[in-house]
Amino acid sequence: MNHYIKLVNFEVKRFSKLFLTLIIAVIATQITGAIVTSSLYVSNAETTMVRDQMTVSNYIQTYGAYSLQNFLFSEYFFLSVIFAAALLMIYVFFIWYRDWLGKSSVIYRLLMLPTARRNVYFAKLTTILLFIFGLTAMQIILLEVVNQITQRIVPDQLWMDESIIYIYSTEVLDLLYPQSPLLFVFYYVIGVTAVAVIFTSILFERSYHIKGIFLAFIYCVISVVIVMIPVIIQIITNYFYTNEIYLIVTGFSILTTALAIYLADYLLKRKINV
Known part of the structure; x- marks a missing residue:
């Protein structure tokens, strides 16, 4: 610490x-x-x-x-x-x-x-x-x-x-x-997720160079898809209430952030040599 x-x-x-x-x-x-x-x-x-x-x-x-x-x-x-x-x-x-x-x-x-x-x-x-x-x-x-x-x-x-x-x-x-506590958490979790994904994408590029640019792009696309899964389901089924969508997307964003941290830790440990 x-x-x-x-x-x-x-x-x-x-x-x-x-x-x-x-x-x-x-x-x-x-x-x-x-x-x-x-x-x-x-x-x-x-x-x-x-x-x-x-x-x-x-x-x-x-x-x-x-x-x-x-x-x-x-x-x-x-x-x-x-x-x-x-x-x-x-x-x-x-x-x-x-x-x-x-x-x-x-x-x-x-x-x-x-x-x-x-x-x-x-x-x-x-x-x-x-x-x-x-x-x-x-x-x-x-x-x-x-x-x-x-x-x-x-x-x-x-x-x-x-x-x-x-x-x-x-x-x-x-x-x-945001005036709603739920929206406050939603917006800022999305923001943290975006920064974490960009950080990990940079580490992909730094780890694999030219090939890393392609890997970073694929990783960003996958991350966006993961976060958007609840929205896609809602568009198809119209099953959830608006607040439920915010909660579910927030959960998927936290999952995406955790994946970004895990991949970043792996890249820093195994792929970047000093």
Whole structure:
């Protein structure tokens, strides 16, 4: 356990600067977006009301009041979330290939440590999960900051306050922060499974090289099929309730993750020499 914790600490430190840069970029983009979208709304509202001689209530009835939804559907929020997700997805590959393709071939030193080689795999998987949860937690705080900024820019007469439940029911936020405990477990188990399968696919490629690319592809296809078996059965039979499908797919995803870990352990022990 001590070696595993040290490996996690090692991986976190290696990505910490890039992760901090990512957080700063997301914060700067979303705060800028909050200021721009709310200021633009107020400017357009004032211009329209003067031009068309409208009252505030008439303007709201025609064009709607400003709320946090305006920001959530803006390109500032959407693109910042997509950018963060894309960078993390790139790092899922980079966290392994950097160790092999770097000048010092760090992977060989890691695999020679006096600990089970699977701890290297678990440490990298844990690091990715820590960064994912770190970003999602940061986004919750950032939304409150954005909410306070927009409330100070938009006059009270043009502002529409919305409940937390309603705000988090929007499509993007509902995916990041599912309101149902079952959906929360479902989404994040699927995410862990995807990362585990990608990790093991990389190890196939590193173990068998050119042939490994083909094996990795076949393995990914098999993994997707395993996870999708309940969905395929549901499409054919329409037998299960929606929540039952979520539970069954979650179970098959856990099975797929366990298979990924088993294969990764085998490859690290038997196929990768140092």
